[in-house]
Amino acid sequence: MGEKTFLYPCSRCGMCCMAKPCIHAMATGVPEHTQPCPYLYFEKEEAFCGLAETFPQLDFGFGKGCCMKGRLIKNGKEQSVAGIPVAMKRAFVEQLRDGRGSIVCNEPERTR
Ligand code: SF4
Ligand code: SF4
Numbered sequence: 858m859g860e861k862t863f864l865y866p867c868s869r870c871g872m873c874c875m876a877k878p879c880i881h882a883m884a885t886g887v888p889e890h891t892q893p894c895p896y897l898y899f900e901k902e903e904a905f906c907g908l909a910e911t912f913p914q915l916d917f918g919f920g921k922g923c924c925m926k927g928r929l930i931k932n933g934k935e936q937s938v939a940g941i942p943v944a945m946k947r948a949f950v951e952q953l954r955d956g957r958g959s960i961v962c963n964e965p966e967r968t969r
Contacts, residue, residue: 863922865939870946871897871904872938873925875953876960881908881915892960899954902947926964 873879874897878887882894885908896908909917918924923939930936938946952958 861918861921863924863939865923865937867919867921867923868943868946869903869905870943870950871899872946872950872953872960873923874904874906875950876925877962877964879917881912881917890962892962893953902951904950 871893875893878889878891878894878896882891882896883889887895896906898905898907906917906919909915909919925939927938928935929938929941949958953960
């Protein structure tokens with residue numbers, strides 16, 4: 858089986874790590890429903906992972922595309938969260954970082 862890739866590119870908005878810790882974060886003891894992942898940090902609008910910097914040998918799936926699940930409904934039209942424009946993703950993350958809004962995460966685990 859081939860390696861999993863995703864349709865839309867990753868813009869390093871950080872939304873996925875705001876929503877749920879990945880398997881590597883959970884392996885270090887981060888509880889499943891922690892928001893945001895404690896290893897996530899930002900430089901301006903760009904997301905970085907402190908854990909990946911400590912353990913560069915681990916595969917975090919960086920570069921494989923946007924793994925963010927879920928759908929947005931706007932003006933009655935559904936859209937994949939992964940496929941929304943970068944500016945919209947970043948604006949949403951900025952709101953989350955300011956404590957305005959939240960992500961409801963029903964998935965049992967992240968795709969990576
Ligand atoms: S990729 Fe890094 S910041 Fe994101 S959830 Fe995993 S450990 Fe946390
Ligand atoms: S939500 Fe998607 S685009 Fe944003 S950091 Fe995560 S994988 Fe990348």
